[in-house]
Amino acid sequence: MTEPNTTELQPLPDDWQRALAVVAHPDDLEYGCSAAVAAWTDAGREVAYVLATSGEAGIDTLDPATCGRLREREQRASAAVVGVTAVEFLGHRDGVIEYGPALRRDIAAAIRRHRPELVITLNHRDTWGGVAWNTPDHVAVGRATLDAASDAGNRWIFPELAEQGLQSWNGVRWVAVAGSSRPTHAVDARPGLERAVYSLLEHRTYIEALTDQDPEAYARAFLTSNAEATGERFGGTPAVAFELFSR
Template sequence: MGPPPVPPFPDGAFSRVLCVVAHPDDVEYGTSSAVAAWTAQGIDVAYLLLTRGEAGMDALRPEETARLRTAEQLAAGEAVGVRDIRFLDHPDGVLEYGLGLRRDITRVIRELRPDALLVGSWAVEFVAGLNQADHRVAGLAAVDALRDAGNRWVFRELLDEGLEPWTVRWLLVGGDDRPTHGVDVTGEALERGIASLEAHGQYLAGIPGHPPPRPMITGITALQGRAMGVGHGVLFRAFDFAAPPPIALEAMRAAAESVG
């Protein structure tokens, strides 16, 4: 007997999602199909890009690449119903974890006040193989900024900007091999997710051997859909900070058993 299907998120779990990633195109490798499903339900989704991906195209100068990839990211967001797309100007390829990066992400969390923060894996090795350095930094900095955003006494200068603390309920991690929840993207959401990766056409054309977006995204979401028992899905490891920590539940069960 196999493992139980990965469940969907509860109805109404969140109404506003902020996706924090390192580069243009990072959201588009499957995750944007989930974004399309959410925006179709009326969920507000925003993107925060920590760089403009200026080091990503060997054939172009960084300034040209930044302009091109910024434009492609805006088009990719439009394909899945995301119009609030913000770019920071941290350096691509050498993104550094530090207080400045945490502060910048915290600022946007307090401005937008999301219910859920979506990040990529910060592990060295993840479901797609070895993780890229900027991806690891972006994921870890965003996770720490989530807690920073709710602490009045961390980055007190943000209070002077009128940004009060904000507590994010959900952390959603893509690319984790221990998924807890999934999003059914079968149908229109999948099509829009494919279109969002296709919007990065000039960038993808410069990557030797990169597979076409349609079979690539269709295959990724089909594999993940199997875990949910649906045609196509996107999986996340989710942390609900309004729920008791799993270890607390286990401890309470153990205590009840010992008394019984």
């Protein structure tokens, strides 16, 4: 058994203006890093969200067509709580996202549209800290996002995007992975934590299908405990952790 990594986390770089978050499902960002997003938008930075799916397979009691529309509405409301107004859905099928050129192309197109310096995604590894198995959707989208950050800057990869008016963008300086078991950096969660709780609460239909707990108590306990645990490696400051890949 490997020893846990106790290296102190470093502050995430803040010399950037535009970020793009790319994840598989509605609620992925709210469970992962919305406290950081709230702090960034407060500071005048631009953050946009891209969701590979509409989360239509996420609630057993709702048929996919009904569920997808509802979860899109909840995601837009959730994003607004932390200052994000640009929310896009790529239309891949929930639960069966395939890693490959089609997914990379769609994410590269989004990167070219938004031209971010920082790209954010969710844990792309097989497990959550070696304890719980990750979903194929998270793995596929996380890996494709890491690859698409390079694809977006290469005009010879997906040249059809340029024909659609999406010129190459080689300005991505970092990809930050939330929920990683190998974090390297962190962002102070305190300024955005309360809004992060209410942002997660906008996914009320999903939460009520997931747990019998009071939704606000559930959201607050989950986000607070994660921030405090991360803070043990960030000078005692509650924080959101990221594994940072420089480009």
